[in-house]
Amino acid sequence: MTTTYPPIHQPHDKLFKNAMANIRVASDFFEEHLPSNILKQIDLNTLKLEKNTFIDSRYKAGEVDLLYSVQRQEGNLVYLHLHCEHQSDIEKLAAFRLLVYKTKLMEEHKKQRPDALFPIIYSILVYTGEKAWDAPLDVLDLMTGPRELAKEVLFQPYQLIDVQRIPDSEMQKHFWSGLMEFALKYRKAQDFAKFLKDFLPWVNEMSRKGAGFAEIVIRYLLDGIEEGDKILFFREVEEQFNSEIRGKTMTIAEQLRQEGRQEGRQEGRQEGRQEGRQQGLRAGETAMLNRQLKLRFREIPAGYQERIEQADAETLLKWGDQVLTANSLEEVFI
Numbered sequence: 001m002t003t004t005y006p007p008i009h010q011p012h013d014k015l016f017k018n019a020m021a022n023i024r025v026a027s028d029f030f031e032e033h034l035p036s037n038i039l040k041q042i043d044l045n046t047l048k049l050e051k052n053t054f055i056d057s058r059y060k061a062g063e064v065d066l067l068y069s070v071q072r073q074e075g076n077l078v079y080l081h082l083h084c085e086h087q088s089d090i091e092k093l094a095a096f097r098l099l100v101y102k103t104k105l106m107e108e109h110k111k112q113r114p115d116a117l118f119p120i121i122y123s124i125l126v127y128t129g130e131k132a133w134d135a136p137l138d139v140l141d142l143m144t145g146p147r148e149l150a151k152e153v154l155f156q157p158y159q160l161i162d163v164q165r166i167p168d169s170e171m172q173k174h175f176w177s178g179l180m181e182f183a184l185k186y187r188k189a190q191d192f193a194k195f196l197k198d199f200l201p202w203v204n205e206m207s208r209k210g211a212g213f214a215e216i217v218i219r220y221l222l223d224g225i226e227e228g229d230k231i232l233f234f235r236e237v238e239e240q241f242n243s244e245i246r247g248k249t250m251t252i253a254e255q256l257r258q259e260g261r262q263e264g265r266q267e268g269r270q271e272g273r274q275e276g277r278q279q280g281l282r283a284g285e286t287a288m289l290n291r292q293l294k295l296r297f298r299e300i301p302a303g304y305q306e307r308i309e310q311a312d313a314e315t316l317l318k319w320g321d322q323v324l325t326a327n328s329l330e331e332v333f334i
Helices: 011-020 023-033 094-112 147-155 175-186 192-209 211-222 227-240 243-275 277-297 302-310 313-323
Strands: 042-049 063-072 077-085 120-127
Touching: 011 023, 011 063, 023 042, 077 094, 094 120, 175 192, 175 211, 192 211, 192 227, 211 227, 211 243, 227 243, 227 277, 277 302, 277 313
Parallel strands: 077 120
Antiparallel strands: 042 063, 063 077
């Protein structure tokens, strides 16, 4: 009686996986197929099949990925990535997919060895289809434009623009982008008055040529500077800008103020679970107003301090708004 066996599911996969799990087979395979310049630099006696392939498991049926590590002659780690493709259909984007796999391998390697440099990764695609493989082997062949330009863009070091090292004179040669770079460079400047001396005339000129962009830069500046610098900023705006730009600047300041209030309310709600929402909001507004007044007017007379201690949260908010434009303490507490 003839014994029949059930069909083996994905026989190519099982043969490839089981055979290549044998280091003697894998070593012989790499010795046969790796380019000679790579073979000269690695020690196949150190070949090791990695238990975790690191590769995304969402494959179509008929694909196998195996990952090996091997030491270079100098001792550095190299990954040999084998991708076995058993489908008869040829994947035109295989070069891109293997590049993505390499990136995933690098990410996982970094997670496991945070202090180590990235290893070299060499990929081999094993294809068993009957039709001759005609998909590009190089991801550059999948890109539009001149090949040399694609190679230069994709595989050359990225360009670094270190804003802090760009001379101001170079920024000023580029009216539009230069203003953005100037704001990025000096928003946290220790000598904020010196920064404003160059910045505000530039913004003033910009507002006449493209008000929308000027407002973006002003908003960026106001959203990150200290209260004392804000007060100095508004003083200079009053002197240098026309009424239209002054108005837009104050609108931006109010928008930021409202956003800050909303954040304060959210924080107050969280703190309020422990000490009461209103109490938390009022304490925050009191601290903010005292800080603004001291930065603007140095001293807070006892009479005004008493009014602050007795005021509710809404009144404190109103006084905080008035600090920005008031010329005296009396104008704050109107």
